[in-house]
Amino acid sequence: MIDVLYFAWVRERIGVPRERIETQAATVMELITELKAREERYEWAFGDLASLRVAVDQELSGFEASLSGVRELAFFPPMTGG
Amino acid sequence: MQVSVQAEPFDLGALSNAFAAKVAGAGAVVTFTGLVRDNGGALAAMEIEHYPGMTEKAIAGMMHEAKARWSLVDALVVHRYGRLAGGEPIMMVATAARHRANAFAAAEFLMDYLKSRAPFWKKELSADGAEWVAARDEDEAALKRW
Numbered sequence: 001m002i003d004v005l006y007f008a009w010v011r012e013r014i015g016v017p018r019e020r021i022e023t024q025a026a027t028v029m030e031l032i033t034e035l036k037a038r039e040e041r042y043e044w045a046f047g048d049l050a051s052l053r054v055a056v057d058q059e060l061s062g063f064e065a066s067l068s069g070v071r072e073l074a075f076f077p078p079m080t081g082g
Numbered sequence: 083m084q085v086s087v088q089a090e091p092f093d094l095g096a097l098s099n100a101f102a103a104k105v106a107g108a109g110a111v112v113t114f115t116g117l118v119r120d121n122g123g124a125l126a127a128m129e130i131e132h133y134p135g136m137t138e139k140a141i142a143g144m145m146h147e148a149k150a151r152w153s154l155v156d157a158l159v160v161h162r163y164g165r166l167a168g169g170e171p172i173m174m175v176a177t178a179a180r181h182r183a184n185a186f187a188a189a190e191f192l193m194d195y196l197k198s199r200a201p202f203w204k205k206e207l208s209a210d211g212a213e214w215v216a217a218r219d220e221d222e223a224a225l226k227r228w
Contacts, residue, residue, distance in 0.1 A: 058140075060140075060199065077214065077217070078216075079200060
């Protein structure tokens, strides 16, 4: 089980700020592919990878990152701080 | 070094004075403050969302790097979240160094990194509706100079 968090318009498209997901996916990309196949709202949120960022255990990561031992994932758009 | 991610307004003057009062050995203090642009009166409010936990860690990481690269005596970052009105201060950075060049450079470095690498997202609310602020290519490109 992985805690998956969503922020900004990714959260709005998925409809919840966080959820626990049961998956056998080995990488972030595999999980994205799996979720997109599950429900349309994931397709809507993850359709354009160029405008999607991921943090693995609160560290900004690439989509190829392994999910082995990971407790928390977060998906969000490019950040707009400052 | 101190990071504060908070909903409450902050007192720029009080924080700047308190910061400058405890930077023994420094010859320069630089402060920067970001305000909510009101887009010529069109902005009703700005909502800022962040990622509690990651936000503090990401900012602390930037500050450690800045401290090492520019031999900072101290640094401070305050960043707000929640609903803000036009003209309100969003965030501030303060850096202290022996000489001003390092204090300025470190403050600019921190600003560039806060824009694109601290997990905040801004939404602008106006009479026309609500819109997420898109990240700008220039902001991402600005990281390359460091």
